[in-house]
Amino acid sequence: MTGLVKAKVTKTAKYKQYKYIKVDPSFEAGIALVTLNRPEVLNALSLTLMEELGDALTSLDKDNTVKSVILTGSDRAFSVGADLKEVASSKTIDLLIIDQFSIWDEMGRFKKPLIAAVSGWVVGGGCELAMLCDMVVASDTAKFGQPEIRRGIGSGAGGTQRMPRAVGKAKAMEIILTGDYVDAQEALRINLINHVYPVDQYIEGALRIARKIAELPPLAVRLAKESVNKAFNSTLSDGLTFERKNYYLTFSTEDQKEGIRAFLEKRKPNYKGN
Numbered sequence: 379m380t381g382l383v384k385a386k387v388t389k390t391a392k393y394k395q396y397k398y399i400k401v402d403p404s405f406e407a408g409i410a411l412v413t414l415n416r417p418e419v420l421n422a423l424s425l426t427l428m429e430e431l432g433d434a435l436t437s438l439d440k441d442n443t444v445k446s447v448i449l450t451g452s453d454r455a456f457s458v459g460a461d462l463k464e465v466a467s468s469k470t471i472d473l474l475i476i477d478q479f480s481i482w483d484e485m486g487r488f489k490k491p492l493i494a495a496v497s498g499w500v501v502g503g504g505c506e507l508a509m510l511c512d513m514v515v516a517s518d519t520a521k522f523g524q525p526e527i528r529r530g531i532g533s534g535a536g537g538t539q540r541m542p543r544a545v546g547k548a549k550a551m552e553i554i555l556t557g558d559y560v561d562a563q564e565a566l567r568i569n570l571i572n573h574v575y576p577v578d579q580y581i582e583g584a585l586r587i588a589r590k591i592a593e594l595p596p597l598a599v600r601l602a603k604e605s606v607n608k609a610f611n612s613t614l615s616d617g618l619t620f621e622r623k624n625y626y627l628t629f630s631t632e633d634q635k636e637g638i639r640a641f642l643e644k645r646k647p648n649y650k651g652n
Contacts, residue, residue, distance in 0.1 A: 393437055398427040401434045406585065408445035408592030410438050420455035423503045432481040435488050442651060445592040445599070447488075448584045449511060450495040451504075453519070453577055459502020459526075482535045486510055489600050491591050495584035496520050497577055501559065506535040509544060512603065513587060514571040516562045517580040522570060525557040543610055544570050595633030595649040 393401050398416050405411035412434055414421040421427075438444050451457055494508040497517035505522050508514050524537040533554065542550040545568040553560060562574045575583040591599060601624040608620045628634045633649045640647035 394433065396430040396434065398424065399430050399434060401438075403438065403441060403444055405448070406589070406592075408443065409585065409588045410441075410444045410447045412438075412447060412449045414449075414451040414457055417452055417454070419458075419461065420499055421451045421457040421504070422461040423457055423459060423507070424461040428481045432484055435485055435492075439489050442596075444490065445594075445596055446491040446493065446588040448493045448495050448581070448588055449507075450581065450584070451497070453497045453517065455499040455504070456494070456496035456520070457501075457504030457507060458499045459504045459506075479535055482506075482510065486536075489603070490596075491588070491599060491603060493584045493588055495581050496571075497580055501525055502533075502537075503535050506533060506537045506540065509540040509570075510536060513584075515573045515575065515580055515584040515587070516565065516571045517577040518562050518574055519577050520562040520565070520571075520574075521559045522553075522562075522565050523557065523559040524554045525559070527555060528557040541570075544568075593649075595631070595637060595647075596651045597631050597633060598628050598637075601627060 393403060396415075398414070400411075400413040400415050402411045402413075412431070414427065414431075416422060416424070416427060435447070438447055491513070492511045494511035494514045495516075496504075496508050496514060497520055500508050500516070500520050501523045502525060505524055508522075524533055524541065526533055526537070538550075538554060541554060544550075545553070549568050552558070560568070560570070562571070565571045566574050572587075573583050574580075605620060605624050608616070612620070632652045633647075636649060637647050
């Protein structure tokens with residue numbers, strides 16, 4: 379773990395030109411913007427789109443200039459989920475060979491803060507993708523749900539696992555077993571999302587959070603994210619042990635020393651990410 383803190387990180391990463399997503403690694407200082415870009419099918423999550431998204435996040439994770447990432451779609455739809463035309467004729471063995479969800483598993487290990495800024499339809503795989511992110515900021519037109527059951531299929535990218543952790547078992551059962559949609563205000567009330575804004579302000583709302591994070595020491599942010607995620611995947615005892623180890627590790631960083639000096643000297647800290 380000590381090597382993690384002291385490891386050298388590539389200053390900048392190279393970004394490809396993608397077909398179904400747009401990547402702006404310097405949307406604002408320290409903030410990258412990734413936009414799903416299949417508007418003709420309401421950002422349906424084809425295998426190609428997910429491969430592109432996974433590749434882009436890998437590059438952003440290696441880019442030391444990026445402190446946090448906002449993932450968004452369009453005002454009309456963040457995503458309506460799986461591309462049903464693509465999977466309609468799939469057989470069990472085909473899905474096992476493709477192993478499409480390995481991409482989702484890799485994205486779940488993204489080290490930097492990932493904020494979903496969503497609007498319109500956020501359903502099926504789109505809802506699962508939003509829940510995979512660390513925080514969700516929504517427009518007041520957003521509608522969330524896991525309607526897969528209406529098509530005779532189930533969630534495959536975490537819907538039945540992340541939804542109960544976010545909203546509790548009973549509410550998750552209602553949403554998943556009925557296939558009903560939840561509007562933005564209800565999603566906020568049940569703790570599925572963080573904030574709701576008018577449709578012309580939700581990106582700015584996500585940026586407010588991203589800007590705060592971008593000003594903080596990136597290694598401390600990374601370790602804090604790891605510790606919070608550990609709480610959902612372990613016992614309290616194991617989580618506390620993990621948290622304390624990460625706490626001790628921050629004392630081997632220059633940013634920790636700078637943060638305390640700045641506090642004592644009553645000035646703004648100058649964090650450098652080491």
